[in-house]
Amino acid sequence: MNREDFPMLRQDIVYFDNGATTLKPQCVIDKMVDYYSNYTSNIHRGDYEAAIRTNKEYDGVRELVREFIKAQKESEIVFTKGSTEALNMIVFGYFKNILKKGDEVLIDKAEHASNVLPWLILQEEIGIKVSCISLDENYELTVSEVKKSISDKTKVIAISHVSNVVGDIRDVQSIGRICQEKKIYFVVDASQAVSHIPVNVVESNIDFLAFSGHKMMGPTGVGVLYGKYDLLLKMKPLEYGGGMNQFFEEDGTYELKLPPIRFEAGTPPIAEVIGLGEAIRYINQIGVEKIHEHEMKLKKYLIQEMEKIENVILYNKTSESGIVIFNLDRVFSQDTSIYLNHYHIYIRAGNHCTKMLKDDLKIKNTCRISMYVYNTKEDVDRFIEALKNSKDIFKIVI
Amino acid sequence: MNIVEDKELRREIIVDNYQHPMNRGLVEDSTYLKENTNNESCIDNLDMQLKVVNDKIEDIRFDGEACAISTSATSILIRSLIGKDVMTARKILQNYRNMIEEGEYDPELLGELVVYDELSKQPNRIKCALLPYQAICKMLNRLDES
Numbered sequence: 218m219n220r221e222d223f224p225m226l227r228q229d230i231v232y233f234d235n236g237a238t239t240l241k242p243q244c245v246i247d248k249m250v251d252y253y254s255n256y257t258s259n260i261h262r263g264d265y266e267a268a269i270r271t272n273k274e275y276d277g278v279r280e281l282v283r284e285f286i287k288a289q290k291e292s293e294i295v296f297t298k299g300s301t302e303a304l305n306m307i308v309f310g311y312f313k314n315i316l317k318k319g320d321e322v323l324i325d326k327a328e329h330a331s332n333v334l335p336w337l338i339l340q341e342e343i344g345i346k347v348s349c350i351s352l353d354e355n356y357e358l359t360v361s362e363v364k365k366s367i368s369d370k371t372k373v374i375a376i377s378h379v380s381n382v383v384g385d386i387r388d389v390q391s392i393g394r395i396c397q398e399k400k401i402y403f404v405v406d407a408s409q410a411v412s413h414i415p416v417n418v419v420e421s422n423i424d425f426l427a428f429s430g431h432k433m434m435g436p437t438g439v440g441v442l443y444g445k446y447d448l449l450l451k452m453k454p455l456e457y458g459g460g461m462n463q464f465f466e467e468d469g470t471y472e473l474k475l476p477p478i479r480f481e482a483g484t485p486p487i488a489e490v491i492g493l494g495e496a497i498r499y500i501n502q503i504g505v506e507k508i509h510e511h512e513m514k515l516k517k518y519l520i521q522e523m524e525k526i527e528n529v530i531l532y533n534k535t536s537e538s539g540i541v542i543f544n545l546d547r548v549f550s551q552d553t554s555i556y557l558n559h560y561h562i563y564i565r566a567g568n569h570c571t572k573m574l575k576d577d578l579k580i581k582n583t584c585r586i587s588m589y590v591y592n593t594k595e596d597v598d599r600f601i602e603a604l605k606n607s608k609d610i611f612k613i614v615i
Numbered sequence: 616m617n618i619v620e621d622k623e624l625r626r627e628i629i630v631d632n633y634q635h636p637m638n639r640g641l642v643e644d645s646t647y648l649k650e651n652t653n654n655e656s657c658i659d660n661l662d663m664q665l666k667v668v669n670d671k672i673e674d675i676r677f678d679g680e681a682c683a684i685s686t687s688a689t690s691i692l693i694r695s696l697i698g699k700d701v702m703t704a705r706k707i708l709q710n711y712r713n714m715i716e717e718g719e720y721d722p723e724l725l726g727e728l729v730v731y732d733e734l735s736k737q738p739n740r741i742k743c744a745l746l747p748y749q750a751i752c753k754m755l756n757r758l759d760e761s
């Protein structure tokens with residue numbers, strides 16, 4: 218779908234690395250160039266025309282994001298550098314101040330480094346206990362395992378909405394309900410979910426949510442932290458400076474502005490926020506449900522064709538997203554990706570920042586295909602053709 | 616025809632050393648030095664062990680997950696270095712590095728390692744080829760210090 222909107226696709230490539238970052242449509246690029254070419258100015262400070270326009274564009278994106286994730290208030294939307302920053306703000310700005318020694322945080326082995334390491338650091342700093350919810354035989358996270366893992370010490374469940382390796386969609390609505398009943402905080406990393414499936418923070422009772430703009434056709438350098446407003450009021454900023462304070466005096470008195478501005482110290486990524494807004498408009502035009510349907514159709518076809526090739530090992534046939542992880546028998550994943558690059562097919566090899574998953578998968582590194590709206594059946598065919606020729610892989614990679 | 620000229624043969628040597636590398640698997644033995652080696656730009660990750668007795672390389676072992684180039688280079692390096700005295704080993708290592716980085720080197724000294732003499736044409740593989748080199752050098756340096 219919509220291939221003509223993406224300048225990168227004028228090249229003769231198959232782009233299968235959308236889990237890492239997505240391509241950008243022309244309208245997003247144009248929107249940012251427009252800001253830089255026609256109304257560059259800082260926000261919240263100027264009285265001149267360009268500044269007024271910048272304010273309007275920048276602030277308008279908050280409402281777009283609110284509607285996009287179905288939050289109740291615009292003031293619950295904080296702009297960040299990306300998911301990583303948002304997750305760090307959640308852990309060190311909020312939980313560091315309210316969790317106590319012995320409190321338990323549940324994550325799982327398929328979590329991205331950005332939803333593991335901050336918790337491990339907090340474990341070291343204040344003595345919380347980080348435990349992993351077990352994954353099932355398809356490496357997926359089920360509600361029953363979540364239930365089983367909860368103890369009276371459990372204070373937080375922090376999981377991704379969609380895993381960036383296995384691609385399973387977690388039932389956040391049921392998990393959110395359990396959290397509500399048991400008074401457990403629910404933190405969701407939606408990096409691989411927004412722009413692939415509908416996300417609803419209220420229905421899923423999500424306390425904090427994080428995602429990145431660049432994985433949803435927006436620019437790099439911008440992301441979103443959603444927090445329930447009463448929680449944001451109790452969260453501490455990790456950065457202090459201009460824009461976020463009411464006043465400060467020589468005697469040390471000061472007052473901070475209210476959320477979300479409190480958490481956006483300094484000049485924010487203005488062009489990027491405006492670009493993110495355009496990406497959301499673009500996604501809304503297509504419809505998230507339609508994007509998901511398209512990915513699923515491609516995934517089914519891809520799996521069906523890959524299963525016909527004998528030296529292919531598939532790890533996540535069942536998951537309901539555009540992510541497929543595999544290896545070629547007795548070939549190191551990076552050799553496979555170097556080989557595919559020869560055919561201008563872009564995939565990713567590695568542990569996909571989920572270093573703990575190796576215990577379950579029993580292999581450290583895999584090849585990952587992650588498909589998106591602009592991928593086609595022809596892309597899949599070209600990839601399959603390359604795999605069929607892979608007997609010659611060493612002629613190409615060596 | 617010698618191996619430098621025969622492309623097919625070179626590839627066979629590399630693939631063979633990748634699929635059946637020499638001395639894969641570490642040993643529980645405190646007389647070995649140990650070093651982990653990995654690089655940021657790729658996902659290769661190797662553990663290596665070295666045993667030197669009376670100034671002679673008695674054994675080198677490795678384990679880990681790595682691409683065809685680093686695994687095969689590790690295997691061939693191990694074969695080339697075992698049995699050599701430390702000075703000769705250092706000379707081989709330096710010549711190997713020079714070859715990989717397009718510098719001056721003595722092919723006689725490198726023997727089978729010359730299968731990588733054109734690797735510098737693929738700049739993104741240079742780090743892969745130098746991975747075992749780095750680990751072995753680090754262990755030899757540690758030996759010097761002690």
Ligand SMILES: Cc1ncc(COP(=O)(O)O)c(C=O)c1O
Binds near residue numbers: 301408
């Ligand atoms: C599930 C998940 N969480 C978090 C991140 C981190 O996103 P960013 O690097 O944009 O901060 C990623 C990106 O790879 C991801 O896939």
